[in-house]
Amino acid sequence: MSQAFAHEEVVVRRGSRSGLPLIIAIHSRTLGPAVGGCRLRRYETWQDGLADALRLSEAMTYKAAVAGLEFGGGKTVIVLGKDTELTADLRQAALEDLGELIASLQGSYRTGPDIGTGPDDMVVLRRFSPYAHCAPEEHGGTGNSGGPTATGVLAALHAGARHVFGDASCTGRTVVISGFGSVGSGIAAGLAAEGAQVVVSDVDGSRKEAASASGYGWVEPDRALSAPADIFVPAAVGGILSEATAPRLTAPLIVGPANNQLTEESVADALARHGIVWIPDYVASAGGIIYALSRESEHYSHEAARKRVEGIGDTVSHVLEAARATGVTPQRAAREIAKARLTR
Ligand SMILES: NC(=O)c1ccc[n+]([C@@H]2O[C@H](COP(=O)([O-])OP(=O)(O)OC[C@H]3O[C@@H](n4cnc5c(N)ncnc54)[C@H](O)[C@@H]3O)[C@@H](O)[C@H]2O)c1
Known part of the structure; x- marks a missing residue:
C-alpha cells in the first residue's frame, strides 16, 4: 500500500449495543457504490482490524474493476478482542450496530458474507436497509455464493487451459483441488462431469469419504x-504460494x-520463472459477487446472471493475452486492466 491515504472514506465506530469496534473502509466509489463483505473475527488490536479493512477494501476495488462491474471497493470488519466471547446476544447486537451504520451510508456501500458471517447474518442487516446481499432466498437474497463462485472458477480454468495447453477441455487432465468445501466441491463436480481425473x-x-463416494482421488494436504x-x-x-513452495509445484x-x-x-x-501460469485469485x-450483484442490484434473471459469471472466462483470456503481449505476469496485467478502468 502506498504512503498516501488512498481511501475515500473510513468509518470507525464503537457499536452502541455491542461495544465492539466496527470498521467500514471505502477504498473507491469511482465506478459505483462500494461493495465488500463483512468480516467478523478476532484481532490482537482494533488497529489490526483497521489494517485488514484498508487492505481488503483496496483489493475489492480491483476485483470489481477487472470483473467489469459498475461498483467500487469496500469492506467491513467487526473486531472481536482476543478474549471476547462471541455469544449469540453479542453477535446479534454487533449485527444490529452494523445494520444501522450501513443504512446511514445510504447505499454508497453494500456488504455480504465474508469470514465469520453468513447468509443468515445478512437477514439482520436487512432489517435496517436493503444493502446486504446474499441473504437466504426466502429473505429476498441469492443465498450462499459458493455455487456461482465455482462456476466462475471453472470458466477461468477453461480459459487458462486453452492458453497453457491449447485446448480448453479438461477431459483426461489431472486436477488437484486443495479444499473440498463449498466452492471446491462445485469445481470438482464440474470437472468430473467433463471427464477430468479429479484429486x-x-x-x-x-471429507475423504465424501470424495471417495464421488469417485475422486485423495491426497493428504501436506502432499497436495x-x-x-x-x-x-x-x-x-x-498464503499457500510462496518463493519456497514454487519449486515444489508440478502443475503448469x-x-x-x-x-x-x-x-x-x-x-x-x-x-x-518456474514456467507456471497463475491466474490472479x-x-x-x-463469480459470487458478480452473481449476487447482477441478481439483487441489477435484477438480472438467473440465466443472465450465470452467463455474466461465465464471462470470467473472457476476462481471463484478456488478462493472459495482455500478459503475453507485454511480457508481464498475469498479476501485473490484471492490475493494469483494473487501473485503466479506474482512470478512464
Ligand atoms: N464462497 C465463496 O463464494 C467465495 C468467494 C470468493 C472467494 N472464496 C474463497 O475460496 C476459498 C474456499 O471458500 P469456501 O466457501 O469453499 O470455504 P469452505 O469453508 O466451504 O471450504 C474450505 C475447505 O478448505 C478446507 N481447508 C482449510 N484449510 C485447509 C488446508 N490448509 N488445506 C486443505 N484444505 C483446507 C476446510 O476444511 C474446508 O473443507 C476461501 O479462501 C474463500 O475465502 C470463496
Missing part, C-alpha cells in the same frame, strides 16, 4: 502442492478461488 485434499479428514497434476486449484486458505496452471494465495506480490514473478473468484 481432492482437505485438512478435514472426514507436489502431487502430479496438470492443474492445481487452491480452494482452501490463502494454477487457478482457484482461495483469497490471497500469494504470500507476497513477488511470488507471481517466481511462479512465472481475485479475477478467478469473482
Whole structure:
C-alpha cells in the first residue's frame, strides 16, 4: 500500500449495543457504490482490524474493476478482542450496530458474507436497509455464493487451459483441488462431469469419504502442492504460494478461488520463472459477487446472471493475452486492466 491515504472514506465506530469496534473502509466509489463483505473475527488490536479493512477494501476495488462491474471497493470488519466471547446476544447486537451504520451510508456501500458471517447474518442487516446481499432466498437474497463462485472458477480454468495447453477441455487432465468445501466441491463436480481425473485434499479428514463416494482421488494436504497434476486449484486458505513452495509445484496452471494465495506480490514473478501460469485469485473468484450483484442490484434473471459469471472466462483470456503481449505476469496485467478502468 502506498504512503498516501488512498481511501475515500473510513468509518470507525464503537457499536452502541455491542461495544465492539466496527470498521467500514471505502477504498473507491469511482465506478459505483462500494461493495465488500463483512468480516467478523478476532484481532490482537482494533488497529489490526483497521489494517485488514484498508487492505481488503483496496483489493475489492480491483476485483470489481477487472470483473467489469459498475461498483467500487469496500469492506467491513467487526473486531472481536482476543478474549471476547462471541455469544449469540453479542453477535446479534454487533449485527444490529452494523445494520444501522450501513443504512446511514445510504447505499454508497453494500456488504455480504465474508469470514465469520453468513447468509443468515445478512437477514439482520436487512432489517435496517436493503444493502446486504446474499441473504437466504426466502429473505429476498441469492443465498450462499459458493455455487456461482465455482462456476466462475471453472470458466477461468477453461480459459487458462486453452492458453497453457491449447485446448480448453479438461477431459483426461489431472486436477488437484486443495479444499473440498463449498466452492471446491462445485469445481470438482464440474470437472468430473467433463471427464477430468479429479484429486481432492482437505485438512478435514472426514471429507475423504465424501470424495471417495464421488469417485475422486485423495491426497493428504501436506502432499497436495507436489502431487502430479496438470492443474492445481487452491480452494482452501490463502498464503499457500510462496518463493519456497514454487519449486515444489508440478502443475503448469494454477487457478482457484482461495483469497490471497500469494504470500507476497513477488511470488507471481517466481511462479512465472518456474514456467507456471497463475491466474490472479481475485479475477478467478469473482463469480459470487458478480452473481449476487447482477441478481439483487441489477435484477438480472438467473440465466443472465450465470452467463455474466461465465464471462470470467473472457476476462481471463484478456488478462493472459495482455500478459503475453507485454511480457508481464498475469498479476501485473490484471492490475493494469483494473487501473485503466479506474482512470478512464
Ligand atoms: N464462497 C465463496 O463464494 C467465495 C468467494 C470468493 C472467494 N472464496 C474463497 O475460496 C476459498 C474456499 O471458500 P469456501 O466457501 O469453499 O470455504 P469452505 O469453508 O466451504 O471450504 C474450505 C475447505 O478448505 C478446507 N481447508 C482449510 N484449510 C485447509 C488446508 N490448509 N488445506 C486443505 N484444505 C483446507 C476446510 O476444511 C474446508 O473443507 C476461501 O479462501 C474463500 O475465502 C470463496
